[in-house]
Amino acid sequence: MTRAAMLVIALGLALGACSSAHHVTRPDGIDVSSYPDEIQDAYDVFAFRCSRCHSLARPLNAQVTDPEHWDDYVARMRRQPGSGINRHNARQVLKFLYYYTQQRTGAGGGT
Amino acid sequence: MNRGPFMLLALCGAAILTAVWPAGPARGIERNFAGSAQLDYLYVPTDPTARRFSFDGFTTELSLKLAVDFSQHASANVKVCYGCHGVEAGMAYFDFRVMDELNFRVGRFIPSFGDFPLRHDPANHRTSDKPLAYDMGRMLRLREWGMSVLPAPYVDNGVEINGTHWFGDDVQLDFALYAVAGLKGSVDGADVDFLQSRSGALYYIDNNSQPAVGGRLALTANFGSISSLTLGLSGMHGTYDANRDLLYTIAGADATFRVDRFNLRAEALIRRTEMSLGANPGERFRYGPGDDGAYDPFFLKDAFYVETDFPLLRWLEVVGRFDGMHRLGNVVSSSPLRKESLILRSTLGANVVFERSFRLKLSGELWDFSDFEDAVAVHLGLVGAF
Numbered sequence: 001m002t003r004a005a006m007l008v009i010a011l012g013l014a015l016g017a018c019s020s021a022h023h024v025t026r027p028d029g030i031d032v033s034s035y036p037d038e039i040q041d042a043y044d045v046f047a048f049r050c051s052r053c054h055s056l057a058r059p060l061n062a063q064v065t066d067p068e069h070w071d072d073y074v075a076r077m078r079r080q081p082g083s084g085i086n087r088h089n090a091r092q093v094l095k096f097l098y099y100y101t102q103q104r105t106g107a108g109g110g111t
Numbered sequence: 112m113n114r115g116p117f118m119l120l121a122l123c124g125a126a127i128l129t130a131v132w133p134a135g136p137a138r139g140i141e142r143n144f145a146g147s148a149q150l151d152y153l154y155v156p157t158d159p160t161a162r163r164f165s166f167d168g169f170t171t172e173l174s175l176k177l178a179v180d181f182s183q184h185a186s187a188n189v190k191v192c193y194g195c196h197g198v199e200a201g202m203a204y205f206d207f208r209v210m211d212e213l214n215f216r217v218g219r220f221i222p223s224f225g226d227f228p229l230r231h232d233p234a235n236h237r238t239s240d241k242p243l244a245y246d247m248g249r250m251l252r253l254r255e256w257g258m259s260v261l262p263a264p265y266v267d268n269g270v271e272i273n274g275t276h277w278f279g280d281d282v283q284l285d286f287a288l289y290a291v292a293g294l295k296g297s298v299d300g301a302d303v304d305f306l307q308s309r310s311g312a313l314y315y316i317d318n319n320s321q322p323a324v325g326g327r328l329a330l331t332a333n334f335g336s337i338s339s340l341t342l343g344l345s346g347m348h349g350t351y352d353a354n355r356d357l358l359y360t361i362a363g364a365d366a367t368f369r370v371d372r373f374n375l376r377a378e379a380l381i382r383r384t385e386m387s388l389g390a391n392p393g394e395r396f397r398y399g400p401g402d403d404g405a406y407d408p409f410f411l412k413d414a415f416y417v418e419t420d421f422p423l424l425r426w427l428e429v430v431g432r433f434d435g436m437h438r439l440g441n442v443v444s445s446s447p448l449r450k451e452s453l454i455l456r457s458t459l460g461a462n463v464v465f466e467r468s469f470r471l472k473l474s475g476e477l478w479d480f481s482d483f484e485d486a487v488a489v490h491l492g493l494v495g496a497f
Contacts (some may be wrong), residue, residue: 002422011177012116025189025421025422025425026372026464027422027425027426027427027428027464027467027470028464028468028470029467031468044336044337045337046335047337048337048369048371050231052228052339053229053230053470054232054234054235054371055233055234055235056467057467057468057494057497058145058234058496060467061145061467061468061496061497062143062145063143063144064141064143066141068141069141069143069180069420071183072141072180072182072186073141073143073180074185075183076178076180076206079211079214079275080229080275081210081223081231081273081275081285081287081327081329082226082283082285082331082341082343082367083275083331084328084331084333084339084341086277086280086281086282086283086333087277087280088280089336092336099371106170
């Protein structure tokens with residue numbers, strides 16, 4: 001049993017390393033290939049940081065259209081324990097969310 | 112030890128802060144509503160009468176959460192959950208944040224303990240069930256084992272002071288200290304009784320007027336913008352009986368390593384629990400006294416898990432988990448466990464994500480029991496998040 005468990009974990013590590021290397025799109029994320037390069041970079045930060053504790057569906061589905069609301073939302077998330085979201089990351093996350101909201105609703109241009 | 116003054120002081124601090132809070136520019140109160148629902152089917156192919164030792168078949172978990180941001184310094188969260196115990200308040204608290212390093216949390220919340228409870232919603236987990244260290248009712252042989260070390264979600268009433276501090280751009284230190292009502296159990300108990308924490312018939316109150324205390328310290332290091340390592344230590348201490356005689360202490364250590372889409376999580380918990388020896392321990396317990404002629408009133412329950420998950424395809428994520436639980440100490444005469452008992456479990460699973468908000472969770476588990484027949488369990492769950 002222990003040997004089987006070790007095999008499972010070793011297999012997981014190997015496959016995980018392969019999948020990360022090949023940049024498989026996150027299943028709960030969005031396709032940002034048509035977005036500007038700087039927004040794609042911001043999306044990578046958003047997707048990594050915001051999937052630490054919850055599915056990306058949560059922020060992507062959030063009924064937020066006001067940039068000030070996103071500011072408060074991300075400020076609250078930045079302070080979550082273990083978020084790893086520093087102030088630079090927070091600006092990147094907001095840059096993506098402003099753009100995403102604008103694309104989705106025509107609002108939320110941000111500052 | 113009387114911990115009441117700590118609670119009173121923290122509550123007064125939060126109240127004073129609210130009263131003297133500098134009024135910011137007028138702005139609207141911002142609300143966000145989110146939730147999830149999970150339907151899971153547990154099938155135990157190795158035993159046609161698995162209901163004797165598990166809650167097999169269908170179970171549903173629902174959570175509805177409202178987050179309100181009054182400003183960047185004040186927010187509220189209310190969460191209602193439905194599960195095996197019926198409808199429960201999973202969160203009902205206010206956060207008053209003076210600065211990043213000082214936040215007062217007041218109300219009903221999940222006290223900061225470990226890493227797994229940070230992802231407290233079923234939609235955030237890759238398997239339908241929880242690691243053994245945190246399992247609440249989905250494990251096989253749950254009654255024989257008295258469930259896990261700290262069944263999650265562990266929701267309690269009280270006050271928490273927490274904060275986060277950055278050292279430069281790459282190192283984050285989190286701390287939390289709290290006083291809550293604490294776990295509950297009977298005055299003649301041989302273990303904590305998690306049902307008492309979730310029974311309206313016994314009221315959602317502190318059963319012994321003495322708060323339990325605890326805390327957490329965690330360090331997160333960023334290695335670039337898409338990799339990080341978090342190391343955490345947690346502890347909790349209190350009494351669970353109405354007479355404040357029976358002690359419990361829980362300690363935990365956790366590590367989370369993430370690189371891009373790859374996650375590796377590991378955690379270990381241990382609980383030392385005092386049992387009531389009763390008037391006649393010779394009859395009450397299966398094993399006799401130690402060499403010194405005295406009965407040891409404590410037992411240890413420890414558990415661990417190592418879990419990895421990552422996307423394999425655009426629509427497919429895989430998850431592998433190895434976990435276990437161990438109990439050491441005397442048992443009551445009627446218990447099927449021995450003085451030392453062990454469970455090891457290996458889990459392999461997959462999530463099919465057919466739309467961003469919906470995923471099908473399939474997992475197979477091999478259970479290796481020291482005191483019972485080994486078993487195979489299969490979970491098939493559907494979860495939606497909004």
